[in-house]
Amino acid sequence: MPKVKVSQQDKALRIGIDLGTSRSAIAASNGKRKWVQSLVGWPKDFVARKMLGDRVLFGDEVKEHRLSLDVVRPLAHGVIKSGTEKDEESVAELIGHLISLVEPRPRQKIFAAVGVPAEALKVNKRAIREAIADYAEKLIVVSEPFAVAYGMGALDNAMIIDMGAGTTDFCIMHGTMPSVDDQRSLTTAGDYIDEQLLGLLTERYPDADFNMNIIRSFKEEHGFVGDSLTQLEVEARVEGRPVVHDITSEMRRACESILPAIAETAMDMIARFDPEYQDQVRNNIILAGGCSQIAGIDTYLMEALSEMGPCNISIVDNPLYAGAQGGLALAKDMPYEYWMDM
């Protein structure tokens, strides 16, 4: 009779998932982590199915074949559009796909902590729970900034500002589970910047044909606020011919466009606490999400908030995975007694 060894790899897989408007990421206790664009493509018709196979497509593949697909961005605007079955199904498919990317062994149990945009949590927690119930043995759903805070160990005297694509989410941590008042959400984030940038550029160069994807990737590479050191130039077609355009000041204005509201909201939320506590929180502000990578954004916000007193702002090391990693930390730390009746 061979000895039964209860090795670590016999155990359940813990995963953290960050369901985002534009990107979704997963981190697992087997050390794997992956991300995909939050795009789900359903073959449109018979011809598409013939060509692509009868399957759902995700991420880059969706972009590639978008003409043959019904493309769903299931979390557009930070919520699952309520009542639309396609969106709920798409979220479920996306989660299933993410889980397959970290390769659980067959029949391996999955204990998941899923971070979702704070708004989605309010609006349709049930839909999210149902979307993942098919894949996970046990499940907790938390707001995305909370997952980030947990992962960073910022449990007390801290504020997380998660600047994503669809929403900028705020969360104040004060040693307990954040209440509704401790969390807020603005619909001005990365997508808003893109729209602003497109608007400003079409205004300045009415003849040029700017493409949204190019604008976004240009922002991701060169986005900045405050003073710029170099001049930014981008190529766009004018009457079919490529022409180089200077977009330095448009880029700055677009990127800065979201910041006054963010600074305002942050101050407003902090002001609800008593003065001594305010100081502590102001000195522990953490920026997360893709837009936290815009150059100079921490300095800009620090200056804006300094009217309340001195403050300190840091940026998470890895915005792409901070949420998923935080979810994973939660999934690993959650005591069994708690999983038990969830």
Place this chain on the structure above:
Amino acid sequence: MSSYKKAHQRASKATILYGVYRDNSGSGKLPRPEQQPRSRARRGISIGVLAVLLLLTGFLVHTVFRDADNFVSSVEIQKARYVAGDRNKGLPPLITEANAGVVPIKEGNLTGFLSPRSGFFSGKGPVLPPADKMAGKSETVAGPVFGAGDYQALFDQPGVAIADLFGLGVRTIVIDAGHGGEDPGAIGTNGLMEKDITLKIARLLYNRLLDEEGINVIMTRDSDVTLSLKHRVEYAREHDADLLVSIHLNTIPNSPLTIVETYYFGPPADDQSMKVAKKENYHSGYAVTEFNELINELGDALKQQESRKLASHIQKNVYNTLSRQNSNIVNAGVKTAPFVILLGAETPAVLAEVTCISNTGEEARLAKPAYRDKIAGALERGILSYLNQLRQQDRQRPEQGSNIYAES
């Protein structure tokens, strides 16, 4: 980080995790639309397969054994025991430890060894040792496996396990913490109560099994509540349990002796077993008629055989673990006794008297979390090694049904 700050962080982490739990437990249990019916369907099919197997084997056993004179010796080697109990007359005949092993084999009630793979038919010996041998040599297996009908033969050979019949889907294990609420169970000299310790061990065992692949684990109680045995049994039935492990602590009045013993359902092997059963059946909640009905429903040799195997895996592991802590501990082995909780469960079920709370040394050890965790670990290993062995058997015979046809 200062130690104050660290402690503070730990404290708030706990607070926050509790908050997350509260936040998520409200929306509570999710109905899993597909999974339940799927497993039901599988079970339905399996029962169909089982019925066919029974009929088929009954037939085979008759035809083959009629002219197999040397069969009896094969039976003796396997120590397969069978009692022709009349299922319709309530309790099966009492059998003492002394005569349990030498039940005469009557014609028509043959107990045999029918291993499709190992080639009884081709004249070769069985490949797999019998269950009690596989589980280790330290335990004494007392008491008969009783059931009715010739299909007994099928189940007495180790090849056909529940795994074969019910597929390898997720198994639901019910952990039953003995006693609780108004029923404290046994009480140690220094006031330690059986109900508290069984609950603590049950929780630890739950935690250990929860992570395990292919296992769905539930507890009959997770707090200090009074639960009748009937209630526990029904709970296990409702949840389609595949295994039931009831955790208890023994008492031997006026004796410093500490024993470990594991029971499965059957007639009491001796007076002591009967006493233990009486003690544990207290609070049963069953009316006499219901009780008789349960017994009539029994006759489930498969369940009995599997219960015995499970019991021996558990007994071996608990004894081995505890004897390392206390060299005076006595291995009382695997026994049968008419415990209500074991009878009522539809599944392989055992009751483990993991140690004696009446021994003051043990009482002191049981008060320590580390010791309780050792016990939980031993129970876990027992359960897993039992399941592992089922899985191995399953792997060794991927197509059970077709083998029977092929070789007969």
